[in-house]
Amino acid sequence: xxxxxxxxxxxxxxxxxxxxxxxxxxxxxxxxxxxxxxxxxxxxxxxxxxxxxxxxxxxxxxxxxxxxxxxxxxxxxxxxxxxxxxxxxxxxxxxxxxxxxxxxxxxxxxxxxxxxxxxxxxxxxxxxxxxxxxxxxxxxxxxxxxxxxxxxxxxxxxxxxxxxxxxxxxxxxxxxxxxxxxxxxxxxxxxxxxxxxxxxxxxxxxxxxxxxxxxxxxxxxxxxxxxxxxxxxxxxxxxxxxxxxxxxxxxxxxxxxxxxxx
Numbered sequence: 001x002x003x004x005x006x007x008x009x010x011x012x013x014x015x016x017x018x019x020x021x022x023x024x025x026x027x028x029x030x031x032x033x034x035x036x037x038x039x040x041x042x043x044x045x046x047x048x049x050x051x052x053x054x055x056x057x058x059x060x061x062x063x064x065x066x067x068x069x070x071x072x073x074x075x076x077x078x079x080x081x082x083x084x085x086x087x088x089x090x091x092x093x094x095x096x097x098x099x100x101x102x103x104x105x106x107x108x109x110x111x112x113x114x115x116x117x118x119x120x121x122x123x124x125x126x127x128x129x130x131x132x133x134x135x136x137x138x139x140x141x142x143x144x145x146x147x148x149x150x151x152x153x154x155x156x157x158x159x160x161x162x163x164x165x166x167x168x169x170x171x172x173x174x175x176x177x178x179x180x181x182x183x184x185x186x187x188x189x190x191x192x193x194x195x196x197x198x199x200x201x202x203x204x205x206x207x208x209x210x211x212x213x214x215x216x217x218x219x220x221x222x223x224x225x226x227x228x229x230x231x232x233x234x235x236x237x238x239x240x241x242x243x244x245x246x247x248x249x250x251x252x253x254x255x256x257x258x259x260x261x262x
Contacts, residue, residue, distance in 0.1 A: 007237050011245075012145070019128065019137055027069050027125050034061050034121035037242045040232040041113040044223060045106070053102045056094060057114035060087040064118035068125045076122060087114060117243075120250030123257055132194060139190045140256070143209040144248045146186035147179040151214070154178025168221040176214060183210035208259060209252045216251025220244070 018029045038061050039049040047053055063083045067075040091107040102110075128137050155175020163171040187206025191197045197205065220243055224230065233241020243250075 003237050007239055011236060011239075019141075020134065022128055022134065024069075026128055027065075030121050030124050031062075031065050031069075033242055033246065034065055034117055036233075036235065037117050037121070037246065038113060040241045040243050041117060042110070044227045044229050044232055045109050045113075046227065047106065047110065053094065053098065053106065054110060056087055056090040057110045059090075060084075060111075060114035061118040061121070064122045065125065068122045068129075072129060076119070076126065080119070083118075084115065087111060116250065116254075119257075120246075120253055123253035124249070127253065132196070135190070135194045139187060139194065139205075140209055140249065140252060142186040142190045143183045143206050144213045144252060147183035147210050147213050148217075148248060149179075150182030151175040151179030164218060167218055167225055171218075171221075179214060180207075180210050183207075183213070205256075208255065212252040212255035213248035216248040219251055220247035 015029070018026045035058070038054075038058055042049040042054045042057070060083055063086075064076065064080065067079045067083070071078065088111065091102075091111045094102050095104065095107055124137075127133055127140070130136055151171070152175070155170070155172045155178065158174045158178070159172030161173040162169065163173050163176050184203065184206050187209065188199070188202050191202030191206065194202075220232070224232065231240030232243035235241050236245055239245050
């Protein structure tokens with residue numbers, strides 16, 4: 001517990017400082033996190049991240065990130081589909097070039113991981129560069145982090161009924177409810193500083209982010225359950241890897257983007 005708190009406190013302070021700085025500093029941090037995250041994703045799938053099989057995935061992730069860094073908020077709408085199609089073609093060709101050592105299942109795993117990580121981390125940069133981007137980023141982070149904290153401590157103290165034991169045996173209904181309540185409180189508090197959000201909009205968006213965050217946690221748990229690993233990595237003592245720490249945020253950002261588009 002002590003190690004978890006120390007790692008979380010130091011990591012959060014450093015992340016928030018670079019988020020506050022914004023610009024190239026924050027973009028460089030996100031670029032590094034995305035690279036480490038995709039390496040962890042390869043590791044979970046028993047695929048050496050240094051191998052040629054993973055190169056197209058890294059290129060997809062970096063291309064999506066660089067498009068946002070170079071061309072701004074509209075980059076993913078303009079270039080995102082091109083990156084996806086190029087990655088799809090390359091992974092299909094890799095199956096032939098490798099004489100099917102990279103089979104369809106491995107190619108699909110690497111391709112889906114590149115989409116998930118590439119778009120998710122790109123939306124982190126995109127959101128920071130919006131008008132009032134710092135406040136919007138703090139809103140989403142606050143909802144996610146409050147939800148994680150509430151679910152962890154409420155689940156430990158009051159958790160009895162299993163939420164989804166086939167995927168994540170330690171998560172409970174009580175912990176999930178505690179996380180949602182704390183998420184809504186954090187979201188409403190931070191949203192009061194965002195002029196564009198009314199009280200009702202803040203409540204609805206906080207609920208959307210909170211639910212999406214919990215689903216994102218379960219998505220990564222499902223991947224780990226399938227691949228037979230406990231943590232995505234060991235970079236963050238007491239927390240696991242980059243994906244263990246950012247799984248909820250990545251999924252929530254994907255959902256928010258779809259919500260904005262629709």
